């Protein structure tokens with residue numbers, strides 16, 4: 119199993135500058151390749167890679183950083199193009215869009231996936247082209263082989279995301295442990311079938327007032343049409359980013375705490391299959407739903423349960439966990455969201471609505487096969503075409519010419 123561990127780096131000024139250059143080179147190469155494709159040229163991996171090499175040889179500032187910055191960008195481009203062409207051919211699966219130009223400050227990252235290009239002792243990091251130890255804020259907590267490291271800036275700091283191939287551990291004996299049903303909610307983050315209620319920290323709601331004020335400042339300080347915005351504008355944009363980061367950190371901290379605890383205590387966990395993207399269309403609830411972030415809760419439960427050998431059952435989307443009485447199985451016709459208590463007219467049972475749902479989920483029996491988990495991103499294979507490399511020819515990128523040019527299917 120591959121797991122990523124993101125760790126903050128304690129970079130020096132020179133190290134930060136080096137990473138900035140790596141990201142810049144990667145972006146430049148990627149954009150050159152996009153421009154080449156947009157000009158109507160047939161895609162051929164070898165020819166495009168050769169183009170990258172020639173480009174690097176001809177551009178002195180590109181040679182200041184590790185050559186991996188160039189080739190990783192070419193690999194990213196290859197993955198993007200292959201996914202796009204593949205989804206053009208078949209009518210199934212996710213629809214991919216063609217690769218587009220990258221912009222500075224957005225999706226900046228550099229990856230080192232070759233084992234010769236990075237070394238880490240778990241506490242510090244060394245990457246190709248930079249003969250220095252880079253200190254890390256914490257050590258890698260996952261045991262296994264580190265396959266690659268991706269470095270990206272976020273909120274004025276540099277982060278390294280280590281992709282670790284986890285070793286399979288023997289599954290512990292879980293027969294003594296109880297099972298649980300979990301009902302996700304908005305008022306409380308989750309209610310367990312044993313009556314436990316997990317508080318919802320609602321981090322966005324808590325920071326919303328501050329965020330609104332800062333965002334108002336951003337719009338006030340923004341000068342339309344200006345070539346470069348003022349320092350005061352840049353400062354307040356950074357302040358907005360910091361608030362967003364704090365919200366995200368608070369949210370993920372609460373979720374990690376809850377999911378790690380749950381997989382340790384139970385042998386079987388049943389959750390409901392929520393149609394989150396559908397529910398987000400409800401404009402009265404969408405902000406609160408996003409703040410509770412049920413999708414990432416489920417995703418965390420999925421991988422943590424797999425690691426701990428816990429059985430995770432996802433109840434059918436049409437399983438009426440809320441409307442069914444956990445005492446006698448009677449189904450009520452209507453149950454509005456404001457109705458916090460569940461009252462059964464058949465057996466006179468009265469209990470908390472979420473608890474009732476959690477108990478029903480715990481009793482849920484799987485009727486169909488294995489649970490539906492997230493589909494992994496399609497891995498792209500090698501391109502099997504051969505062609506003679508073309509002479510070096512830098513492409514003129516004109517950002518105003520969006521969506522122009524044709525894409526040729528050639529795989």
Ligand SMILES: [Zn+2]
Pocket residue numbers: 443444445446447448462463464465466467
């Ligand atoms: Zn009943």
